[in-house]
Every structure is written in structure tokens, then in C-alpha cells.
Amino acid sequence: MELINxxxxxxxxxSMNGKKVAQEKIDNVIEAISLAPTSSGLQPFEVFVxxxxxxxxxxxxxxxxxxxxxxxxxxxVFAAWDTYTPERINKMFDLxxxxxxxxxxxWENYRQMLLNSYPQRSAEENFNHAAKQAYIxxxxxxAAAAFEGLDSTPLEGFDPAALDxxxxxxxxxxxxxxxxxxxxxxxxxxxxxxxxxxxxxxADLVTVLA
Numbered sequence: 381m382e383l384i385n386x387x388x389x390x391x392x393x394x395s396m397n398g399k400k401v402a403q404e405k406i407d408n409v410i411e412a413i414s415l416a417p418t419s420s421g422l423q424p425f426e427v428f429v430x431x432x433x434x435x436x437x438x439x440x441x442x443x444x445x446x447x448x449x450x451x452x453x454x455x456x457v458f459a460a461w462d463t464y465t466p467e468r469i470n471k472m473f474d475l476x477x478x479x480x481x482x483x484x485x486x487w488e489n490y491r492q493m494l495l496n497s498y499p500q501r502s503a504e505e506n507f508n509h510a511a512k513q514a515y516i517x518x519x520x521x522x523a524a525a526a527f528e529g530l531d532s533t534p535l536e537g538f539d540p541a542a543l544d545x546x547x548x549x550x551x552x553x554x555x556x557x558x559x560x561x562x563x564x565x566x567x568x569x570x571x572x573x574x575x576x577x578x579x580x581x582x583a584d585l586v587t588v589l590a
Contacts, residue, residue: 383527390526391577392533393448393561395569401453401562405528409456409562412524416517420494422472424464424510425517426554428547430455438546443538443559452533452561457547458518459554460510464498511557518558525562535559 406429413427430436431454440449449455461468473491477483498506518534525532536558543549543556567573579585 386526393531393565394572395566396448396451396563397566398451399564406454409521409524412520413517416520418513424461425514426459428457442542448533448561452563454562456560458514458558459549459556460514462553462555463503463506466495469494514557530562531565533561
């Protein structure tokens with residue numbers, strides 16, 4: 381499969397060369413993010429696509445000074461909802477009804493079930509749930525980037541509170557959870573580039589219960 385070949389080619393680039401990625405390729409990655417499945421279809425996150433070099437320079441020190449942040453073409457920041465609110469839940473359910481052109485009794489009952497449960501939970505529990513949904517889309521972005529022949533580097537090594545402050549996320553009701561620099565590998569400066577991929581054996585990874 382072409383996808384498997386691309387995933388074998390993919391690795392977490394430790395150095396990028398600063399070359400700009402064509403907007404069409406980035407648009408395809410964003411589309412893959414948009415198409416990712418999420419719990420109840422709520423899509424409880426937003427993605428910030430950063431190309432401004434000064435902003436990337438500002439972020440680098442609060443992310444262990446990793447060079448891929450400033451040397452990438454596009455820096456994607458995944459920010460999850462800080463909590464679930466009736467307004468956020470209703471907005472997505474109303475959007476579903478608008479796009480599909482009708483209301484479904486079972487769907488409306490499901491809306492009420494969420495409204496009667498999610499907003500009553502703690503903000504931290506809700507954020508953790510929303511962040512898991514963001515990670516699903518994040519993983520899909522990594523695969524889409526590889527399919528486009530783009531390198532990417534999954535990054536959790538940063539100060540979320542500092543990043544939230546830089547991007548003004550708190551005012552938007554969001555909290556950062558993971559970053560994804562996208563660009564092209566710098567083969568001369570990346571010690572990982574030619575090393576074989578190491579993964580568990582299938583026997584250690586998969587248990588089949590037939």
C-alpha cells in the first residue's frame with residue numbers, strides 16, 4: 381500500500397531545512413484534520429497554523445529550544461476546548477441539523493443527554509476528553525503530511541501555559557495540547573535521518589481474540 385510505504389518513510393524529523401511547503405499540500409493536511417473522527421462529532425479543538433517567523437522565534441524558547449520550531453515551514457498548534465458548554469454543544473448539533481437539512485428525534489435526544497452530562501463535569505475532565513479528540517486529528521495530520529511527502533515532528537515538549545499566553549488561547553476558551561512542525565528534513569544535520577525504524581514485533585503489539 382502506498383500509505384504504508386509513506387508511513388515507513390516518515391520519521392520524527394529532528395532538523396528541518398527551512399524550505400517552504402506549497403499551500404496546496406498544507407490545505408490537504410488541514411482537510412485531513414477536518415475529516416478526523418471525534419466523539420459525538422463535536423470537534424472540540426482548533427488548529428493554529430503559524431508561518432510568522434517572529435512568532436515561531438518567540439515560541440522556540442518555551443519548547444526546549446527545538447530548532448524544528450523555527451526551521452519548519454508551518455507550525456501547527458492543536459488547542460482543545462478548555463471545557464464543554466451548552467453553547468458549544470448546541471452549535472455543533474445545530475450545524476449538523478443545518479447541513480443535513482432535518483432534525484432527527486434520536487439525535488436530539490442524544491443532544492440532551494450530552495447537555496445533561498458534559499457541562500456538569502469538571503473543566504479539567506472536559507479538557508482531557510477534548511484533548512484526546514485533538515490527538516486523533518493530530519495523528520491523522522501526521523499521516524496526511526507523510527502522504528504529501530512532508531516531514532513532521534510531533535511535539536509535546538513545551539510549556540503549555542506559556543504557549544497559551546503567547547497565542548492568547550485562554551481568552552478563546554482553549555488550551556494547547558500538542559504541536560506539529562511541518563516542513564522538509566535537513567538530512568545533513570539530522571542524526572536520525574538514516575537510522576532504521578524501530579517498532580515492537582507484531583506478536584508483542586497485537587493480541588487477536590478470535
